[in-house]
Amino acid sequence: MLRPMSDAEPNPTDTASTTDRVEEVVPVDVPNDETLMERVVNLSKRRGFVFPSAEIYGGFRSTYDYGPIGVLLLRNVKDAWWRSMVQLRTDVVGLDAAILSPPAVWEASGHLVNFTDPLVDCRKCKSRFREDQLEDPTTCPTCGAKDSFTAARQFNLMFKTHAGPVEEDAAVAYLRPETAQGIFTNFANVLNASRKRPPFGIAQIGKSFRNEITPGNFVFRTREFEQMEMEYFVPPDEVEHWYEYWCAERYNWYVEFGIPEDRLRMRPHDADELSHYSSGTSDVEFAFPWGWGELEGVANRGDYDLTQHATHSGEKLDYFDQASGTRYTPHVIEPAAGATRAMMAFLLAAYDEEQVRGETRVVLRLHPRLAPYKAAVLPLSRKPELAGVASEVHTMVADRWMTDYDETQAIGKRYRRQDELGTPVCVTIDFETLEDRAVTVRDRDTMAQVRVPIDDLMAVLGERLP
Ligand code: GAP
Secondary structure, three states: OOEEOOOOOOOOOOOHHHOOOHHHEEEOOOOOOHHHHHHHHHHHHHHOOEEEOOHHHOOOOOOEEEOOOHHHHHHHHHHHHHHHHHHOOOOEEEEOOOOEEOHHHHHHHOHHHHOEEEEEEEOOOOOEEEHHHOOOOOEOOOOOOEOOEOOOEEEEOOEEEEOOOOOOHHHEEEEOOOOHHHHHHOHHHHHHHHOOOOOEEEEEEEEEEOOOOOOEOOOOEOOEEEEEEEEEEEOHHHHHHHHHHHHHHHHHHHHHOOOOHHHEEEEEOOHHHOOOOOOOEEEEEEEEOOEEEEEEEEEEEEOHHHHHHHHHHOOOOOEEEOOOOEEEOOEEEEEEEEHHHHHHHHHHHHEEEEEEOOEEEEEEOOOOOOOOOOEEEEEOOOOHHHHHHHHHHHHHHHOOOOEEEOOOOOHHHHHHHHHHHOOOEEEEEOHHHHHHOEEEEEEOOOOOEEEEEHHHHHHHHHHHOO
């Protein structure tokens, strides 16, 4: 069925100058520093992962748009999370709550008072900083002035707006700074509708907004971003067990999808770092080019949120356990991840270079589940003879997997483009295909090629692709 192509065999899909020969590959050591960051940011722009927002107007303050490839990668990150956290479990259900919410929610949650960062200005150059992020709190990092900072002011990070045409106090609304509160305010609705009982979780993916004082490092810290959060409601005496459980689960999720363990760690928060609602938090951290940075926080929120909302709304937000005849307010373990930040970490971890026949091959070794395109269908030439069978193959493969179709440029260049997009397999149609109804399947990581009858193609791809 499969006919492996030996190295000695001339490969119909390669041009003379771009033949991939496995034995001529020399790995390149790409250091995890600002040069990696530069390479990934450039690749993101060049290949359509991430563009600066409103670029034709000079950009807009650390805001980004996800291009044709980035939208696929980001969606795959979110789908991989949803699959692990909801689809494959019997104890978690989903939710998609509103982004706009009334002040009452944020008063109860404590965000109106507590969701603040300490803001300082340099009196000399007028630069603004978060006081807690200054390496030396006496010296301005921009102009070097000594003791030039104003006293710190607590700056609330929530975006405030007005619902309706009149900008009056009664119409004030907030863009949510976390998706979590939509879960807490729907606790009773979901409990009644889903017939789940603790321990059970409610998961949500969606946009959140924070008026960050110092956004930066590409999409690491932005004012508009996407979160993947799950609130796991447990009996109070099980809270420690579930905290440990979710710390391990979430760490392993990043490993499963390609983050090497030497670039990943769990870091418990010191007492003075804890959020106002948390009695214990551990961060999953990734070794970014500038140092360790948070990917996700796993927090023990106790019964803080349900109790606050019950008190402020007057509604009962507890659980009656029929078996024991007791009523209690569940405690909550919350794994809270950033989708856009995770996407960036997967990109950085997947970026690789090697020398092939003296030329640099850039390849994104993304997990196949995360890869934007799972396959690319590449007719060797634009000649009309190949168009019919190429379109037939594309239709067949695209019906099951996100598939690119590219008939421009030399085949070697097209392979390199797909390598840069992280496409796990390329399917090449050549003139022999017209005679033997077989195609060449090329592997992204090894560049090995096999000839496969079209009739077997879906089965062969099915062994490699999720
Ligand atoms: N509900 C809990 C909560 O929101 P958080 O640690 O503030 O916790 C969770 O946020 C995750 O959201 C972070 O670990 C990070 O991945 C992501 N995140 C937070 N602020 C962000 C920002 N300004 N830009 C991008 N991602 C952000």
